[in-house]
Amino acid sequence: xxxxxxxxxxxxxxxxxxxxxxxxxxxxxxxxxxxxxxxxxxxxxxxxxxxxxxxxxxxxxxxxxxxxxxxxxxxxxxxxxxxxxxxxxxxxxxxxxxxxxxxxxxxxxxxxxxxxxxxxxxxxxxxxxxxxxxxxxxxxxxxxxxxxxxxxxxxxxxxxxxxxxxxxxxxxxxxxxxxxxxxxxxxxxxxxxxxxxxxxxxxxxxxxxxxxxxxxxxxxxxxxxxxxxxxxxxxxxxxxxxxxxxxxxxxxxxxxxxxxxxxxxxxxxxxxxxxxxxxxxxxxxxxxxxxxxxxxxxxxxxxxxxxxxxxxxxxxxxxxxxxxxxxxxxxxxxxxxxxxxxxxxxxxxxxxxxxxxxxxxxxxxxxxxxxxxxxxxxxxxxxxxxxxxxxxxxxxxxxxxxxxxxxxxxxxxxxxxxxxxxxxxxxxxxxxxxxxxxxxxxxxxxxxxxxxxxxxxxxxxxxxxxxxxxxxxxxxxxxxxxxxxxxxxxxxxx
Amino acid sequence: xxxxxxxxxxxxxxxxxxxxxxxxxxxxxxxxxxxxxxxxxxxxxxxxxxxxxxxxxxxxxxxxxxxxxxxxxxxxxxxxxxxxxxxxxxxxxxxxxxxxxxxxxxxxxxxxxxxxxxxxxxxxxxxxxxxxxxxxxxxxxxxxxxxxxxxxxxxxxxxxxxxxxxxxxxxxxxxxxxxxxxxxxxxxxxxxxxxxxxxxxxxxxxxxxxxxxxxxxxxxxxxxxxxxxxxxxxxxxxxxxxxxxxxxxxxxxxxxxxxxxxxxxxxxxxxxxxxxxxxxxxxxxxxxxxxxxxxxxxxxxxxxxxxxxxxxxxxxxxxxxxxxxxxxxxxxxxxxxxxxxxxxxxxxxxxxxxxxxxxxxxxxxxxxxxxxxxxxxxxxxxxxxxxxxxxxxxxxxxxxxxxxxxxxxxxxxxxxxxxxxxxxxxxxxxxxxxxxxxxxxxxxxxxxxxxxxxxxxxxxxxxxxxxxxxxxxxxxxxxxxxxxxxx
Numbered sequence: 001x002x003x004x005x006x007x008x009x010x011x012x013x014x015x016x017x018x019x020x021x022x023x024x025x026x027x028x029x030x031x032x033x034x035x036x037x038x039x040x041x042x043x044x045x046x047x048x049x050x051x052x053x054x055x056x057x058x059x060x061x062x063x064x065x066x067x068x069x070x071x072x073x074x075x076x077x078x079x080x081x082x083x084x085x086x087x088x089x090x091x092x093x094x095x096x097x098x099x100x101x102x103x104x105x106x107x108x109x110x111x112x113x114x115x116x117x118x119x120x121x122x123x124x125x126x127x128x129x130x131x132x133x134x135x136x137x138x139x140x141x142x143x144x145x146x147x148x149x150x151x152x153x154x155x156x157x158x159x160x161x162x163x164x165x166x167x168x169x170x171x172x173x174x175x176x177x178x179x180x181x182x183x184x185x186x187x188x189x190x191x192x193x194x195x196x197x198x199x200x201x202x203x204x205x206x207x208x209x210x211x212x213x214x215x216x217x218x219x220x221x222x223x224x225x226x227x228x229x230x231x232x233x234x235x236x237x238x239x240x241x242x243x244x245x246x247x248x249x250x251x252x253x254x255x256x257x258x259x260x261x262x263x264x265x266x267x268x269x270x271x272x273x274x275x276x277x278x279x280x281x282x283x284x285x286x287x288x289x290x291x292x293x294x295x296x297x298x299x300x301x302x303x304x305x306x307x308x309x310x311x312x313x314x315x316x317x318x319x320x321x322x323x324x325x326x327x328x329x330x331x332x333x334x335x336x337x338x339x340x341x342x343x344x345x346x347x348x349x350x351x352x353x354x355x356x357x358x359x360x361x362x363x364x365x366x367x368x369x370x371x372x373x374x375x376x377x378x379x380x381x382x383x384x385x386x387x388x389x390x391x392x393x394x395x396x397x398x399x400x401x402x403x404x405x406x407x408x409x410x411x412x413x414x415x416x417x418x419x420x421x422x423x424x425x426x427x428x429x430x431x432x433x434x435x436x437x438x439x440x441x442x443x444x445x446x447x448x449x450x451x452x453x454x455x456x457x458x459x460x461x462x463x464x465x466x467x468x469x470x471x472x473x474x475x476x477x478x479x480x481x482x483x484x485x486x487x488x489x490x491x492x493x494x
Numbered sequence: 495x496x497x498x499x500x501x502x503x504x505x506x507x508x509x510x511x512x513x514x515x516x517x518x519x520x521x522x523x524x525x526x527x528x529x530x531x532x533x534x535x536x537x538x539x540x541x542x543x544x545x546x547x548x549x550x551x552x553x554x555x556x557x558x559x560x561x562x563x564x565x566x567x568x569x570x571x572x573x574x575x576x577x578x579x580x581x582x583x584x585x586x587x588x589x590x591x592x593x594x595x596x597x598x599x600x601x602x603x604x605x606x607x608x609x610x611x612x613x614x615x616x617x618x619x620x621x622x623x624x625x626x627x628x629x630x631x632x633x634x635x636x637x638x639x640x641x642x643x644x645x646x647x648x649x650x651x652x653x654x655x656x657x658x659x660x661x662x663x664x665x666x667x668x669x670x671x672x673x674x675x676x677x678x679x680x681x682x683x684x685x686x687x688x689x690x691x692x693x694x695x696x697x698x699x700x701x702x703x704x705x706x707x708x709x710x711x712x713x714x715x716x717x718x719x720x721x722x723x724x725x726x727x728x729x730x731x732x733x734x735x736x737x738x739x740x741x742x743x744x745x746x747x748x749x750x751x752x753x754x755x756x757x758x759x760x761x762x763x764x765x766x767x768x769x770x771x772x773x774x775x776x777x778x779x780x781x782x783x784x785x786x787x788x789x790x791x792x793x794x795x796x797x798x799x800x801x802x803x804x805x806x807x808x809x810x811x812x813x814x815x816x817x818x819x820x821x822x823x824x825x826x827x828x829x830x831x832x833x834x835x836x837x838x839x840x841x842x843x844x845x846x847x848x849x850x851x852x853x854x855x856x857x858x859x860x861x862x863x864x865x866x867x868x869x870x871x872x873x874x875x876x877x878x879x880x881x882x883x884x885x886x887x888x889x890x891x892x893x894x895x896x897x898x899x900x901x902x903x904x905x906x907x908x909x910x911x912x913x914x915x916x917x918x919x920x921x922x923x924x925x926x927x928x929x930x931x932x933x934x935x936x937x938x939x940x941x942x943x944x945x946x947x948x949x950x951x952x953x954x955x956x957x958x959x960x961x962x963x964x965x966x967x968x969x970x971x972x973x974x975x976x977x978x979x980x981x
Contacts (some may be wrong), residue, residue, distance in 0.1 A: 087546040106539060109546055210546035216778035246548050247780050326777055329577050330545040331589020352582055375773035384775060
């Protein structure tokens with residue numbers, strides 16, 4: 001078996017070959033680590049530690065040699081990398097911020113533990129930590145304190161964000177699968193921009209314990225990989241209740257998301273929200289999406305037009321609620337207990353000010369200020385409360401829509417990935433580009449991005465699928481059927 | 495409530511009390527809340543607010559809030575909300591305190607108690623606005639570090655119930671009586687250890703004054719009153735200070751003040767201008783706290799009889815005065831002790847039992863700072879003692895000697911002690927008459943004075959007889975026989 005073929009294999013195939021002892025976990029880890037090193041200029045990783053990775057791989061190999069079966073650790077020995085929003089015991093956890101440079105967590109995030117080599121985990125070997133926008137705030141990965149990540153399809157372009165490093169690692173075949181987090185589209189949008197597959201489950205499906213919080217009521221972990229099939233394997237391992245650590249984790253048992261991948265989608269009603277196909281959608285993206293929907297129709301699905309009338313309101317609602325929660329969540333970064341502390345200060349207040357001025361980047365500061373403002377006395381009712389009301393209406397709109405369709409489909413983003421620096425001085429332009437991913441986030445619905453071809457500059461386009469609560473298996477089923485019929489997800493940057 | 499005016503001013507007081515709940519672990523984490531551990535040894539990742547940690551509600555804290563709500567006749571909210579109170583301080587690890595703001599778990603309710611006003615005992619009722627669950631902050635230690643502050647996060651995340659009253663109290667005495675009654679309730683139902691020195695029961699008093707009939711005056715909040723004595727001193731000082739200010743033509747400015755026990759004065763910490771904007775909002779990490787009616791029923795089924803109900807029952811069933819009933823219901827153990835004595839001695843001896851418990855027994859408890867549960871005299875022993883006094887075997891004074899012997903362990907059986915100490919009263923009237931004759935013969939002066947109409951002289955004769963009988967004579971019998979003999 002030629003070593004170069006490993007990076008073309010899916011998660012399931014790698015797991016099988018490991019169990020068949022055709023390849024060792026150490027060999028796989030070394031293979032991917034050397035690819036990471038060779039492609040360091042992409043800026044996908046912020047932390048790599050070959051010793052740690054190889055130690056995990058050796059442990060996996062020992063268990064494989066002892067004949068440990070797929071039932072206890074189904075993905076034993078398969079490499080993975082984690083977005084640096086997840087805290088990890090073995091690697092520093094920075095959230096892409098100078099504030100947490102070198103920070104070591106005494107525990108692993110629940111999602112990391114469920115995927116990892118420790119007992120009870122799926123057995124995956126951690127390659128390292130992935131670049132992201134600071135505290136997951138951004139949609140271009142340009143807000144990382146550790147440098148930009150580059151889109152492998154065109155390295156002068158952004159990979160999307162905030163899980164930019166995650167998307168780059170999968171697209172450039174530096175890791176077979178990764179984790180991401182999605183608050184307003186941070187899995188779906190970079191997956192779309194980099195031509196890979198990613199899914200954000202229903203809010204509460206995956207534990208948030210150990211995810212460095214951005215906006216608590218929106219943050220959700222999810223897998224990113226090349227195919228829906230791979231995402232299903234990872235998601236099955238990641239999900240499940242975590243009642244002792246996360247009060248918002250839902251009491252819904254983990255399920256095998258792979259079981260219904262091949263189900264027929266004959267007669268499935270695909271809702272196309274009118275508001276997702278308006279004048280804001282660029283023609284190249286529209287053409288690719290239309291093509292993907294035509295494929296789904298060929299598979300027996302029935303497109304129906306629906307309406308999500310408050311789609312536009314999702315932007316102001318999101319950019320009130322998320323910063324409000326963030327302004328409070330990020331208060332713990334005060335220089336007292338961990339993380340960055342300013343060197344020289346005159347008193348406590350001065351220490352706070354300098355620490356936070358030095359530790360946080362511009363976008364984080366901007367959102368803290370917006371958040372503090374909308375929560376402040378006299379503005380709370382007009383902004384925060386009003387936003388919560390509209391948020392509920394947006395969720396209601398989806399429930400109405402799901403009486404007319406089974407799955408909603410549309411674009412992930414209005415355009416393909418833009419040039420590095422193109423919008424970095426214009427935060428509002430960045431915010432507007434989130435329009436199609438924000439509504440599902442606000443409603444807590446599962447959403448995914450599936451490669452749907454290419455748009456301008458031969459940049460990838462992602463088809464967004466949104467399901468009803470706990471409809472992940474259905475989304476993965478539709479995505480898988482599409483991927484059986486198309487090869488967009490198999491194409492790779494050169 | 496009736497008001498006593500001070501220099502023509504009516505005093506208005508409201509209370510906010512932080513009762514530390516007696517759970518094993520913290521309100522949102524599994525760390526221990528035991529007092530007095532080495533700094534920062536009882537703070538886990540959640541308490542330190544390490545990145546990625548999340549709060550998980552401790553059900554035991556909720557159960558205690560329900561108990562409190564039931565004890566004071568409040569509404570238990572079927573759905574209450576945790577909110578974040580945002581502010582920066584080094585001993586507040588998350589940069590916000592998780593509390594309840596708009597919808598607290600306990601709503602309404604009241605606390606009643608009796609208060610001596612002149613010669614009357616008056617029943618007072620203070621209405622409660624709410625009681626809500628929240629977490630405590632850590633401690634900043636300024637003394638042990640020169641030019642620096644130490645932070646001990648052991649206390650961070652300790653569960654508190656903040657209990658807020660209406661401004662229903664009209665004097666410092668009322669305020670203290672309320673605080674004592676509340677203290678009794680929370681310790682009685684076992685939700686708080688009530689240790690004020692360790693900060694388990696901390697009171698803040700909102701104090702204002704006004705001319706009768708006027709709207710409420712501007713209040714100043716006295717923080718952290720950690721003894722009933724200081725509470726009264728602080729409020730009295732604050733009231734005098736406010737009246738002086740107003741009389742001198744100054745307006746009262748809303749402020750938070752601290753009481754200094756050394757000077758006996760209150761002093762402003764911060765004024766309203768410094769008031770922070772806490773940016774309260776519902777905590778997205780915690781779903782609404784939902785309390786099903788079944789849970790409330792379960793807690794209700796395990797509630798002990800409450801002190802007020804027990805006191806009312808003592809008045810009704812044993813005919814005790816209100817004062818006795820209140821005193822005997824200071825703790826469940828005290829009430830139980832009383833009832834055990836009555837059960838053994840008989841219901842008609844209830845007042846005697848009360849007298850012994852409130853007198854000899856309480857005096858020794860206070861002197862030895864002992865708990866009622868550690869009393870060496872068993873209820874059955876006290877009942878036997880009361881029985882021997884009632885049937886005339888011994889005098890009340892002799893009874894005290896018996897009690898002392900029981901207390902010190904000198905004897906176990908009341909009758910054996912009476913026998914051993916020779917305390918039996920003289921019941922043989924022949925022997926007594928002989929003594930009386932001797933006393934009359936030896937005290938001709940007193941006899942003459944008595945016959946001249948001086949009652950004092952009679953008392954002196956009784957004393958002589960008692961002395962001669964070595965205290966064993968029954969004083970009533972002495973009276974009767976002496977009067978008969980002297981004509």
